[in-house]
Amino acid sequence: MDNLSLDSRNWKEFFLEDVVSINGGKRLTKADMQFGNMPFIGASELNNGITAFTCSINESLDNNVLGVNYNGSVGFAFYHPYRAIFSDDVKRIKWKNSLHNNRYTLLFLASMIGQQKCKYAYGYKFNSQRMKRQKILLPIQPNNTIDWAFMEAYMKQKEQQILKPTIYKLCKQLIVNDILGGGKLLCSNWKAFCFTEVFTEIQRGKRLKKADHRDGQTPYVSSTSLNNGVDGFIGNDGSVRRFDDCLTLANSGSVGCAFYHQYTFVASDHVTKLKRDGLDKYAYLFMIPIINRLSEKYSFNREINDERIKREKLLLPATDKGEIDFAFMSAFMKDIERNILNTTLKVFNERVSVNKYKMGGGKLEELPLM
Incomplete structure (x- = not known):
């Protein structure tokens, strides 16, 4: 499905409590927090909600989940694919239909929840009861059920639109770093x-x-x-x-x-x-x-x-x-181009192979690398 549009689908209101499970975080004071490598999710609108790193573990430990701020920066929702623990100012949200809990549908849900943050504030918290009765719009199929496939495909499309210029910028930065750094060493x-x-x-x-x-x-x-x-x-x-x-x-x-x-x-x-x-x-x-x-x-x-x-x-x-030494400059950039193309082709081969395998197409013949 190419060029998916939000206008191409019918939409329906759902109470959050009807489509998601809502679980709380756990209070952990600064004094009790031990430094470590695990993200601690607080009620921040920055850094994907990560406010610290700790080795402390409690019953809020979770992954592949949304963290939704009901206090502090109220209404901000972030997706956490990694294992993390959550403060008591953050609610953990997943789809009740666990078959569809993946990064794309949860990111779609995060954007829908984020549309509601203008209603809430520090003095009007997005607490459990209000969260349960909050209505959100979701795309539906002709039989009025949630269109999971559309949400996933739409967010994958958005991901590609974001990745394309990002990869281009990273490649440019790699070249700059190699010329101003690595080039001098060579x-x-x-x-x-x-x-x-x-x-x-x-x-x-x-x-x-x-x-x-x-x-x-x-x-x-x-x-x-x-x-x-x-x-x-x-x-x-x-x-x-x-x-x-x-x-x-x-x-x-x-x-x-x-x-x-x-x-x-x-x-x-x-x-x-x-x-x-x-x-x-x-x-x-x-x-x-x-x-x-x-x-x-x-x-x-x-x-x-x-x-x-x-x-x-x-x-x-x-x-x-x-x-x-124009010959060196030319040879250096040809080498940089070759390395970038080889890496890109390898990533694309792996991505295409996985997609074709999932679609039952069997083994994909690999593209030749330079």
Whole structure:
């Protein structure tokens, strides 16, 4: 089921006590708490409700459960797949139908309960009796029973939507860490080079007012820090500057943001083209996190003008002769890309294999790793 929508289902009100079991936590004072590795769940709205770690154990020990604050940060609900103990300010909630107690249906339930927190406050607690009689909306099937399959599929869809950009950011951070950390360990000879030594072409884009933009399909790159610097798509032909296979550096706005563009694009006057003939994309990508550090010394009120950029220097790997080691930069990034792709393919293979096995499809032929 792709692109699931909340509007695609019928909904029905249920009293919480009719669909979930509600159990209390157990009071544990700071004086009696012993430090350990087990999460202690308190009435906080931060850190998934975890307020401490302890080795103390009592009858509130639970897992695969929601912790719902009835005191303190009233109405906040968090899912706990791990073993934890709960304070007396937190209620433990699970579905009465134990077959459907999993992370996805419980996360769906947490969002439904969270919709009610505006009704409650420190002076109007979400106590057991009020919790039992609290109504929540849940999706239903044509026979008016809870649509467990929809809740699970919808939350899995949400998880994928969240994971995709998160994985992308983590991969970018991995590259940054490797270049600024691991890269220095692999290449012991680093040297400062002027921008004019690194790039053979340094050219600012051309001003194009919003009112003069014409609809089209050519990326328009400006000083945004999002979407690889692409601020829209235009069809202008005359009085613009087109570049390709180069870096852009935001000289104003999001000052210091650098992006690589393998495609043809139109550049605004808020970005500067950085190009070197014969350089491949991997060497360009290597330099991006290093160039981005310029944002530490520039700002909206101190732009990177043409004169300043010529005086700037980049710390880059150097050969024994003291020249820029573009070959090392390219090989390093190819290795990083290969490692990321191999890890990603392995995870995807495992995920697809598990899903197909559950659907009775038998063994899945693995995709080849690089």
